[in-house]
Structure formats: structure tokens, C-alpha cells
Amino acid sequence: MTADDERVDEPTAELTALADPVRRRLYEFVAGQDGPVRRDTAADATGISRTLAAYHLDRMVKAGLLSTSYARPAGRGGPGAGRPAKLYEPTRDEVSVSVPPRTYDVLAGLLADAVDGDPSGNVRSALLSAAEEEGRRAADDGDLLTTLRRRGYDPESVDGEIDLHNCPFHHLAQRHVELVCGLNHALLRGLLEGRGEDPECARLAPRPGYCCVTISRSERASDE
Template sequence: MGTNENRDRDAISDLSSLDDAVRRRLYDYVRTRDEPVGREEAAGAAGISRTLAAYHLDKLADAGLLTTSYARAAGRGGPGAGRPAKRYARTDEELSVSVPPRDYGLLAGVLAEAVAADDSGTVREAVAAAAHAAGRSAGGEDLTSALRGCGYEPATTAEGGVDLRNCPFHRLAREHTELVCWLNLHLVRGLLEAGGQPAGRAVLAPRPGHCCVVVDPPGPAGGAPGSGGLRAGSGKPAEGH
């Protein structure tokens, strides 16, 4: 493991890839997709040639901002199908820079360990209350903007709910999944209340690669405020949060 200074230097080098306008368009497109993206699809979305898209996508992958895989197009297989095409997806790894160096992740990990060591549950309830209050302070009438302001990537569903495509606390969630999901749930409920909406619309519905929380469409589908808010059949918060 390198020092904070070395990690920040590497991150600055990697993040500089996004200074290029074309690469930023490609990255922004890929990160909004649920499935890996092929070169032709990315090129069309960015309005550039496939060759240019391939060059910039590979540069983003080299910088650690995208991951790569290979797959044939749907419905194509067997002899004559050709080689699998290269595809790109957003990485789960974080890149962040702090000048001068800081390590807030270490502090968060220490605090999470302290919460886990409290068998009484008092500290966990205090975390929920603090997260709820933080959500109310950060919220407003525009739920989407409020969610983005807290680091989420919200996507409105066809039914009028909100899917959160990422967890702002992903690194911490790897080791303290249930605690972070609990915090997310009450933070989002606070955001909803701040906008005059029922807090119970925010429920736990864990899925790999997404935040454990979703916002159900308005109406009776939302969980009751004050309940655990676990959507039926979703089980415990999932690893890979």
C-alpha cells in the first residue's frame, strides 16, 4: 500500500484523463449504463467515429476509470459469429484527490468499527437520527438535485420511483454493509421529508452494483415511516453495494 501522497499523485494523473472533452462525454455515457457498452454504441452517443471512441475508451481503461470485458452481440454465436467485441463499464474503484493529503476513509472506518462494537444498538440509532437530520438539512423540493448533492446518481424509473445507481460510501460499505445501508436509508428518508414527501418511499432493496436504497413511486407502495423499510423479497443488504 502506498502513502497518501503517492496515491494522490496517481489519482491526479488518472483523473486528468477527464480533462479531455471527448473522453468526458464517453465516460459520462458509460457510467450511466447498467450493462457494459460497446465501441459503436459509445461512439454514437458521443457523436464521434468508432475508431476515435476506441482510442479514448482504451485510454480511460488504462487510467483505471473504466473496466473492460469481451462479449458477442445478443443473438450472435457459433461459427461465423466473429470475435467477441470489447466492452466497457464504470469501475467500482474510487479515485479521489486531497491536497494536502487527508484520509477521511480511515476516520470513517474507525467510527464504523465503534458502531459495530456497540451491542446495545444505541449508537446505531444515533447514526440513523444523525443521517435523517443531515438529509433534512440537505433536502429541498427537487429530490433529484438533493440526491445528487449528497453524492448519489439518481435515475427516475418508468413508474415514477428513483433508482440510485451508486453508493456514495461504497468503499466503507464493503466492510460495513448493513451499517452503511442503514445510514443511506435514513439519509434518503430525510431528503424526502425535506421535500414534503413521505419518508416511507425510501426502502431497502439491495442489488449488486447499486445503492441498497430505492425510492418507490408515490402511493401505497412505499414502506411505512419508521419501519425497517425492507422491500419484500429483497433479503439482507447485499455485498457489492
């Protein structure tokens, strides 16, 4: 097997790990939490035994979908506190499969380099305008949360705010933070405008573990 074959097989193995419906339910539960999850919590949430949950969770760790850490419950420490619990959380890796392999990430990186290398700023302005227009085109995809899910933002509505747990352009953002945040902001402003909502509700609010944009919903929009 060549090195290229190994690279193709890695994402295939990750996707295969989610083919089991029980394992997929576990993954979706763990991925939907704000922090690491204990084995027994995941088992109770998905209605399976702790032994079966541990088996599937560890299989997903081996596949690269989850990572582990160890910690005692809050407030417990010192002698007699017991062993630290094993905790699970999603990795930050993206999983995609293309046969034959396509390297769209390389193209995206080259285009981002070109934007950053343009001293006039014209290319950046054109990109942000295109992002807003793409957002307006996406406005007819359904309700706002559904549209955001389809676009890969993993939204959660909390007290009139929509937090976005995922950046669809995460890998590119590692090298081009300002550019990708601006692109997300422009796209989401366009999406709100296309829905007849105030585009100013999309605001830049970078936080670790979230997309750089948060959406504040008007009373009218939140009732839809």
C-alpha cells in the same frame, strides 16, 4: 519517487484523464448505461468516430476509470459468428484528490468499527438519527433528483421509481454493509420528510450494482 508519491499520483492521473471534454462525454455515457458498452455504440452516442472513441476509451482503461470485457452480441455464437466485441464499463473504484493527502476513509472506518462494537446500540441509534437530520437539512438543495445527484447517488427515474446507481459510501459498505444500508435509508427518509413527502417511499431493496435503497414517488411528487 517514494511509494507515498505514487499513491498521490494515481488519483491525479485518473482525474487528468477526464480533463478532455470528448473523453468526459464518453465516460458520462458509459457510466450512465446499465451494462457494458460497445465502442461503436459509445461513438454514435457522442458523435465521434469509432477510431477516436476507441482511443479515448482505452486511455480511460489505462487510467483505471473503465474496465473491459469481451462478448458476442446476444444470439450470435459458433463458427462464423465473428470476433467478440470489446466492451467498456466503469470500474467500482472511487477517485478523490486531496493535497496534502487526507485519510477520511480511515476515520470513517474507525467510527463504523466503534458503532459495531457498541453492545448497547446507543451509538448506532445516534448515528441513524443524525443521518435523518442531515437528510432533512438537504431538503432545500433543489428538486429531488438534483439533490440526490449532489449527494452522489446517481439517480434515475423509471416508471415512478427512483433507482440509485451509486452508493456514496461504497468502500465503507464493503466492511459494514448493514450499518451503511441503514445510514442511507435513514438519510433518504429524512430527505423525503424534509420535502413534505412520505418517508416510507424510501425502502431498502438491495441489488447488485445499485445503492441499497429505492425511492417510490407519489403521483404528486412525480409531477414536480
